[in-house]
Amino acid sequence: MTFTPDIQAFCCHYTSQQTIAEGREGLKEDGLPANVTLNRVVCTGKLQVSTLLKAFEEGADGIYVVGCPADQCHNIKGSQRAAKRVDAIKKALAELAVEPERIEMFHLERGFHPEFVEAAQLMNKRITALGPCPFKGETK
């Protein structure tokens, strides 16, 4: 049985600006997997740990965050904060014996660039290989 993961991407306004300007069709042409849902936030530094965990609770198999390069965040340290929060979730996932690589942080340049789509493809490939998230097991 083929498995298509539910992947939730949280991208800051700046790193996703030009890519999203292309629209869904443009993104599809660029190779963005259809099963990757983009969630735009004003700054990844605004993302709370609980928001990312909620995405797992709502059925995500994988999650990634795209923020500015660590030293070029529009809000100075926003993407650095996001990376720390992603690390905190990786630690918690490991404590629950769930693959920490189900969540990842990417620091990308602003504007249109192929790396934005490549990050999505990388996560799609990784999560497809890992299989369904263990949090989605049948409840008793």
Added chain:
Amino acid sequence: MIIADRKPVDEIVGMVSDAKKILVLGCRGCVTVCSAGGEREVEILASLIRLGMLKQGKKIETVEGTLVRQCDKEYIDGIDEWQGQYDAIVSMACGVGVNFIANLRPTTKVYPAVNTSFFGGSADQGVWMEQCAGCGNCVLHLTGGLCPVARCAKSLMNGPCGGSVNGRCEIHPDVECIWQSIHDRLGRIGNAAAMNTIAPIRDWSTAGHGGPRKTLRDDLTI
């Protein structure tokens, strides 16, 4: 303040694995300030517990709450707000809070979500350092305000020891030799002679080695 660290999530999930509904209870005191058990941490832990239970194929209901403090009876009474909504309480307060709930709610299951670590202060953002051991017999007036009980690896009363090198402790280069600091500070405040005073053998009976300690203030009791 009391510094605490959240326990590993799997340990906490293991405590509540038989529960159907739990109250995750934070404290707005010390553990909020050290980001271990305040409102935000309650929200995160509740989510992690739900996820941990889902991984086991179980579903658990979580109610989230935070009390002003968990170390006073009148605030513990606030738990009644969630009466009937939980099988067990997961307290994110320090060990005092967990004990208070256990004392005052004899039939309620209560579990600790944090490891209560030490009395300390914020050294930098996200960094807390032990400053006081709560030994019950303060000598800070003799040591320039720096505590040798909590901050010397050997709790020496007459330091420094031979392991002090360039102001650092022999246990780790990152750790300052507090006796070097005491020496330097006493000099700066014009009290260097205090270093010549030999502290007598210390009476540790106030340090909790004789059972739980108690403070009684007759002027406050009713």
